[in-house]
Amino acid sequence: MPFLAVAYAFTVAMCGTTLPTPLYGLYQRQLGFSSLMVTVIFAVYAIGVILALLLLGQLSDSVGRKPVLLAGLVLSALSALCFLLEGGLPGLFAGRVLSGLSAGLFTGTATAAVVELAPRRWAGAAALAATAANMGGLGSGPLLAGLLARYAPDPLRWVFAVDLMLVAVAVLVLLPVPETVPRRRGVRLRPRRLRVPRPVRPAFVPAAMAGFAGFATLGLFTSVAPSFLSRVVGVNDPGVSGAVVCAVFAASTGGQLLMGRIGVRRALPWGCVVLVAGMAVIFGSLATASLPLLVAGAVIAGLGQGLSFRAGVTMVSEQSPPERRAEVNSALFVVLYVAISLPVVGVGVMAVTLGLRQAGLVFTGCVALLAAATAVLMALRPVAPGGDAA
Incomplete structure (x- = not known):
């Protein structure tokens, strides 16, 4: 069903935002930075989210839900690539900003799309399904990364390779999803x-x-x-x-x-x-x-x-x-x-x-x-x- 496809994409996008959590210790040992730098790397994620909320929060009302969701998945994939090809702190910072932009696009748009696409008999549970996808993704990211970090031979690469595969599947299942919002002309991006x-x-x-x-x-x-x-x-x-x-x-x-x-x-x-x-x-x-x-x-x-x-x-x-x-x-x-x-x-x-x-x-x-x-x-x-x- 289309709303389940959106819920899956929502889960994958939010999963990508928390994947680095159990890996910060490995990055610290590899790159030699402090606990303060860990918090700064994490915090730049919020900068990306806030920018997306301020500049792009209403974009899906104009261009449609699906293009914004696909753009969010592209940003999520770019974030994973930054970590996968990481060559130092600049890569980590770039990955976190891109992850924040993806989350900022997804949070409101995917919630609206799940509710709009849910069958009428599921209308009462649609908002809860969106919540479960959001929080389930946020919670599954650290669990997935932690397990791969423990058992995979190269955790700092495997984690994000798996994430890229999940994102690719999300793109494929989103493509046939019908649009719920008619596209408007004259889209303007300005702070809310x-x-x-x-x-x-x-x-x-x-x-x-x-x-x-x-x-x-x-x-x-x-x-x-x-x-x-x-x-x-x-x-x-x-x-x-x-x-x-x-x-x-x-x-x-x-x-x-x-x-x-x-x-x-x-x-x-x-x-x-x-x-x-x-x-x-x-x-x-x-x-x-x-x-x-x-x-x-x-x-x-x-x-x-x-x-x-x-x-x-x-x-x-x-x-x-x-x-x-x-x-x-x-x-x-x-x-x-x-x-x-x-x-x-x-x-x-x-x-x-x-x-x-x-x-x-x-x-x-x-x-x-x-x-x-x-x-x-x-x-x-x-x-x-x-x-x-x-």
Whole structure:
């Protein structure tokens, strides 16, 4: 079915964005750079995502879904080639920027295409299918790369050769997919406005705060988690690193699915409470160098992130006027992708001066404080349906 083809392509594109996660340790040993440089390499990915969101976020509404999805796969393939032919830091930086551009193109376009192509009887589950493809891809990337790094003879080449084959299959299955949007003339690329209307701000602020805390956590696990495992916990197995990161995204998917049962206005503050609990467990894992605690903390934090993230996006969409919804959602996602990059660079800077363990402890404390403040804000000023703060 066409929507399954798009879901597969979505999964492959997002998988490519997290493939390097368990390989950073190998690159460090090969190229001799620091943990700070690992976080910088990771952070440039967010630059690509933000550029794509600002300049190209509405492109598929004009040229059609399929051309944008195919362009995203081309960028994903170019990113894999940069890593496959890597000759130093410039190749890693180029690969991450291209990967970010691919993700920025895919996130909104593929979600819309899955919903539009889903059979009528599956209409209610189409958005969840898009979410599962997104988070499943993000989680499968580190797991696939970790397993290949453990068992393949040349992991830094095999991982991206396999990725290129998956991308090629995605292109082939996308080609016969029907277009759902008529093409318009006079396409113009210009930055999208990022203004949030005043009536939406009571919903936007807690959603952005919760999202910042949750995406900062995802950024930590997809950048320096392997360093924590090797230098703090004493586990150097890339397969284990990939499995831990995969657990975060699997739990996030579970949290997003659970949100529908809990309800938007309860899920956001309770997701923050669960995220605080996850940070406490991660804090304990770093303090005691415990792998089981780190895995448990990853699962708990991922669950809280998923709950609060989907609740925040849903709440902001509900409060936004239809003619401003894309603009407001873009503003929210720019905040989230800033959150996935800048805090982990801060961890890298602190690791140089304080040490990696202390940097992780400070990070978990800051995220817990932000999530707790969001939960308190929601308790004091709940957002009522229709956009008025209660």
